[in-house]
Amino acid sequence: MxxxxxxxxxxxxxxxxxxxxxxxxxxxxxxxxxxxxxxGRDEAQSYVTPTGIVFTIxxxxxxxxxxxxxxxxxxxxxxxxxxxxxxxxSGDMSTHVAYKELRKIETxxxxxxxxxxxxxxxxxxxxxxxxxQGSWYDFLPACIAGGLGFIALINFIxxxxxxxxxxxxxxxxxxxxxxxxxxxxxxxxxxxxxVGSIMPLVPGLLITNAxxxxxxxxxxxxxxxxxxxxxxxxxxxxxxxxxxxxF
Amino acid sequence: MLIEYAVASFFASAAFGMIYQAPRNTIINCGLVGxxxxxxxxxxxxxxxxxxxxxxxxxxxxxMVSQMLARIYKTPMIxxxxxxxxxxxxxxxxxxxxxNFVQNDYSVAISIAAKAFMISGAIAFGLVFxxxxxxxxxxxxxxxxxxx
Numbered sequence: 001m002x003x004x005x006x007x008x009x010x011x012x013x014x015x016x017x018x019x020x021x022x023x024x025x026x027x028x029x030x031x032x033x034x035x036x037x038x039x040g041r042d043e044a045q046s047y048v049t050p051t052g053i054v055f056t057i058x059x060x061x062x063x064x065x066x067x068x069x070x071x072x073x074x075x076x077x078x079x080x081x082x083x084x085x086x087x088x089x090s091g092d093m094s095t096h097v098a099y100k101e102l103r104k105i106e107t108x109x110x111x112x113x114x115x116x117x118x119x120x121x122x123x124x125x126x127x128x129x130x131x132x133q134g135s136w137y138d139f140l141p142a143c144i145a146g147g148l149g150f151i152a153l154i155n156f157i158x159x160x161x162x163x164x165x166x167x168x169x170x171x172x173x174x175x176x177x178x179x180x181x182x183x184x185x186x187x188x189x190x191x192x193x194x195v196g197s198i199m200p201l202v203p204g205l206l207i208t209n210a211x212x213x214x215x216x217x218x219x220x221x222x223x224x225x226x227x228x229x230x231x232x233x234x235x236x237x238x239x240x241x242x243x244x245x246x247f
Numbered sequence: 248m249l250i251e252y253a254v255a256s257f258f259a260s261a262a263f264g265m266i267y268q269a270p271r272n273t274i275i276n277c278g279l280v281g282x283x284x285x286x287x288x289x290x291x292x293x294x295x296x297x298x299x300x301x302x303x304x305x306x307x308x309x310x311m312v313s314q315m316l317a318r319i320y321k322t323p324m325i326x327x328x329x330x331x332x333x334x335x336x337x338x339x340x341x342x343x344x345x346x347n348f349v350q351n352d353y354s355v356a357i358s359i360a361a362k363a364f365m366i367s368g369a370i371a372f373g374l375v376f377x378x379x380x381x382x383x384x385x386x387x388x389x390x391x392x393x394x395x
Contacts, residue, residue, distance in 0.1 A: 022267070022325070022329075023323065023325065024325060027323065027325075073266075073267045073268070073329070074267070074268040075264075075267050075268055075269040075270070075323075075325065075326045075329065076268045076269065076270050077268070078323055078325065078326070079270050079322050079323060079326055082322065082323050083321075086321070110268055111268055111270070111271065112265055112268060116265060117265060117266055120262040120263075120265035120266050121262070121266055123258060123259075123262045124258075124259050124262035124263055124266065127255040127256070127258045127259035127262070128255075128259050128334075128338075130251070130252075130255040131252060131255045131256055131259060131285065131334060132339045191342075191343075191346075194342065195338060195339040195342050198338065198342065199259075199333075199338050200263075200266060202336060202338040202341070205267070205329050205332075205333075207336065207367045207370075208332055208336070208367060208370050208371055208374065211367060211368055211370070211371030212371045212374055212375060215371060215372075215375050216375070233341055237341070237342070237345035237348075240342065240345065240346070241345060241346070241348075241349040244346060244349050244350070245349065
């Protein structure tokens with residue numbers, strides 16, 4: 001028989017990892033209760049919001065809380081946590097081993113190096129400007145502006161506690177680069193360049209997840225994610241707007 | 248120039264897969280899902296379908312393909328659907344709206360912003376529809392198995 005405390009810790013940890021790295025709310029709740037059920041705890045309940053997770057293993061037992069302070073998108077970690085949960089529920093992995101495994105996942109470094117991510121963001125910006133009916137002349141300036149903006153974002157997020165400030169500065173830089181390149185005669189339509197290069201910052205996942213959560217009945221999660229998406233979009237828009245006023 | 252758009256959306260979605268740290272062996276599939284979605288969307292728009300229903304159809308197909316891939320690779324569905332959805336996200340509309348707000352063209356800005364909101368709603372609806380369809384199929388299979 002597994003110790004109850006171990007099981008609670010395990011469920012909270014897996015929930016925290018999944019929620020921090022961008023899994024859907026219903027999937028997090030589902031995973032936690034399913035693990036508890038696989039150990040015969042049929043009355044376990046979890047309540048997941050973007051900023052915190054509450055879990056209780058049985059009625060009458062004290063509820064435990066985990067705070068989720070930072071959220072990012074790391075699909076690899078979601079996938080690994082999902083594999084662990086699969087192994088636990090099928091009985092192939094003991095809670096002890098699973099807990100160790102999850103700790104490893106939580107602290108493991110990202111799979112792609114910073115340089116690779118920057119290259120990916122650079123290329124994505126260029127190709128997005130093409131997809132929004134930009135011409136090939138806009139490809140290069142969009143790459144430059146998008147790449148610089150992404151570098152600024154990841155560095156300023158480390159520097160400031162507040163994510164939105166980093167996003168604002170990154171989009172200022174994007175606007176500045178795009179408009180200066182344009183006045184030097186590089187790029188055909190400055191609009192397409194800007195649109196392409198802000199794409200790596202745009203909270204697309206958040207917006208879609210927010211509406212999805214609202215429809216699924218996770219009203220608090222939906223509103224919280226919507227608020228986060230709105231603030232990000234506002235920060236990006238404000239940064240570009242300042243450049244519009246200047247140029 | 249459908250091919251040009253297909254290539255651009257493939258690389259853009261795959262690159263987003265890398266930014267979102269999708270597992271390495273799924274990157275090519277992320278690109279493919281994004282490409283399928285964008286090709287469907289852009290061909291519908293060229294046939295003069297409004298962009299909201301076009302987005303709805305494209306995101307529905309993206310979600311169906313993602314669910315299929317998720318079953319094959321035994322991964323959560325969002326690994327494929329998130330990078331695949333990104334091209335449909337109304338980033339350029341949101342930008343246009345913001346620009347018009349700054350230039351004091353409020354009425355234009357509001358109507359573009361409403362369009363952007365409608366499109367993100369359409370994306371979410373497409374995802375939810377395919378999920379519901381999936382659940383219905385699963386339930387039908389279960390009851391069939393029970394009847395035997």
